[in-house]
Structure formats: C-alpha cells, structure tokens
Amino acid sequence: MMAFAWTAGIAQARDVNVAIGLSLSPYVIPEENRGMEFDIAKQALALEGHVMLPHYGPLGRLLKELEAGQTDAALTQRMETGIKSASYSDVYITYRNYAITLASRDLKIDRLADLTGKSILAFQRAATYLGPDFKAIADANPTYREESRQIIQPTMLFHDRIDVVIADRNIFAWFSRLPEVTAKTDTTQPIRLHALFPPTEYRVAFRDPDLRDAFNRGLGKLRASGEYDRIVARYAPLMAGEGK
Structure with a gap:
C-alpha cells in the first residue's frame, strides 16, 4: 500500500531537484537562474505541473549526485557516457564544440590527429563527451587538462599560455x-574555430522514468506551441553564432 502511494505521488505535481553544471553561460546563467537551456528545462517541467529547483556544481559531479540519490535529475547529459541506471529524456539542447586557437599562431588543425603534441585546455568531461577518438588523443597527451571553470579558458588562450581550447563557441564567447x-588580457585578438567535432546533443538524466516521461511530454508541448523557438530567439543576441 505504501509503495502504491509513493508511485502515485510521482505523477502528481512536485518540486524537482535538478543538478546543473557551472560555467555553461549563456545556456545556463547561474547567477540569474536563467539561460537558454535552463529556461527550456524549467518550462518543459512546468507544463507538466512540476517546479524545477536548481542546484549548481561541476559537471563531473552531477551524475554522482544523481546516482547517490541526492538529486532528481541532471541537465546536460549523454546516454552514451552516463550511468545506466538513469532514465534519459529526449534531446532538448545541442552544443557545438570547437578547437579554438589564436589566429596569430597560424596553427594547422584540420583533424583530431593535428591536436597531437599541443597543449590543450578543455571543459570538464570533454574527453568523455567528445567521443573515443578524442579521448585517445587526450589520454596520450601529458599537457591535456580539463577545467570546470571555463572562465579560465579565454584567459589562458589570449595570454598565449595554451595552444588550444576545446569549448562550445557560445560559452567561450x-x-x-x-x-x-x-581586464587581464586582450580579448579582441582574432581566433580560429576548428570544426573537429559534430554537434553534441544533450538530454536530461532522471532517476524516475515517470518524471522523465513527464519532461518529454512538456518538451513536446513546448516545441508544438512555438515557445521553444521563442526561448531560443530571446537568447540569440547572447550567442556567438555558427562558426565556419
């Protein structure tokens, strides 16, 4: 009887504790509890009567919190690299990651193998998210490192202290x-965007499949109403646009 009551309660309106990564602006702007990705997830849940309660932390910690039962869901996840016990939503946001270099360095980077021997600063879990070929290069490179605070990436690149940054173009911008x-460096220096990676599609990882299903229904309603496109349009001025 108790089990039935708990299961039935899941389908009802509830607060949903959601783990969200740091350093994802403008997709997620933690200081303002908003952003393109944040608004999409929040409104998809709201359309099914749920309230999103955000909890911010490093990307590398989100799935651990979910697996430990410390949160109900985690944003910005991939089925291929996530925990098997989670229930994954439909794709709700797509990032575009590039290898970014200073134009003044004139580095030739046309394929992943061209990253060999170069110092690389990537976002946290990049070696996991960006596929096995990139992971092999990262694992073999003693100067490769990942940083949870992506504000460090432009500082290091524009100071010419790193050869390559791996980041979503909008986040880097x-x-x-x-x-x-x-205040620390000349960020007007021209950069080059090397399109080594395909677009990265992300899902929300849920502990409860019923809540996942509710999110998917809300996401479908959001798209069908045109509100999804309106959210994207509102944040378009903050986006760097597509690279060549």
Whole structure:
C-alpha cells in the first residue's frame, strides 16, 4: 500500500531537484537562474505541473549526485557516457564544440590527429563527451587538462599560455566578454574555430522514468506551441553564432 502511494505521488505535481553544471553561460546563467537551456528545462517541467529547483556544481559531479540519490535529475547529459541506471529524456539542447586557437599562431588543425603534441585546455568531461577518438588523443597527451571553470579558458588562450581550447563557441564567447577576463588580457585578438567535432546533443538524466516521461511530454508541448523557438530567439543576441 505504501509503495502504491509513493508511485502515485510521482505523477502528481512536485518540486524537482535538478543538478546543473557551472560555467555553461549563456545556456545556463547561474547567477540569474536563467539561460537558454535552463529556461527550456524549467518550462518543459512546468507544463507538466512540476517546479524545477536548481542546484549548481561541476559537471563531473552531477551524475554522482544523481546516482547517490541526492538529486532528481541532471541537465546536460549523454546516454552514451552516463550511468545506466538513469532514465534519459529526449534531446532538448545541442552544443557545438570547437578547437579554438589564436589566429596569430597560424596553427594547422584540420583533424583530431593535428591536436597531437599541443597543449590543450578543455571543459570538464570533454574527453568523455567528445567521443573515443578524442579521448585517445587526450589520454596520450601529458599537457591535456580539463577545467570546470571555463572562465579560465579565454584567459589562458589570449595570454598565449595554451595552444588550444576545446569549448562550445557560445560559452567561450560569453566568458571572453566578462570584465574579469577583459581586464587581464586582450580579448579582441582574432581566433580560429576548428570544426573537429559534430554537434553534441544533450538530454536530461532522471532517476524516475515517470518524471522523465513527464519532461518529454512538456518538451513536446513546448516545441508544438512555438515557445521553444521563442526561448531560443530571446537568447540569440547572447550567442556567438555558427562558426565556419
């Protein structure tokens, strides 16, 4: 009887504790509890009567919190690299990651193998998210490292202290414009975007499949109503646009 009551309660409106990565602006702007990705997830849940309660932390910690039962869901996840016990939503957001270099360095990077021997600063879990070929290169490179605080990436690149940054173009552009970065280095230097990676599709990982199903229904409603496109349009001025 108790088990039935618990299961029935899942389908009802509830607060949903959601683990969200840091350093994902403008997809997620933690200081303002908003962002393109944040708004999409929040409204998809709201359309099914649920309230999203955000909890921020490093990307590498999100799935551990979910697996430990410390949170109900985690944003920005991939089925291929996540925990098997989770229930994954439909794709709700797509990132575009690039290898980013200073144009003044004139580095030739046309394929993953061209990253060999270069110092690389990537976002946290990049070696996991970006596929086995990239992971093999990262594992073999003693100068490869990942950083949970992506504000460090433009600082290091524009100071010419690193050869290559691996990041989503919009996230890199966002942090490049922050006063904390522009006060330290010349962020007007031209950069090159090397399109080594296909677009990365992300899902929400849930502990409860019923809640996952509710999110998918809400996401479908969001798309059908046109509100999904309106959210994207609202954040378009903050986005760097597509690279060549």
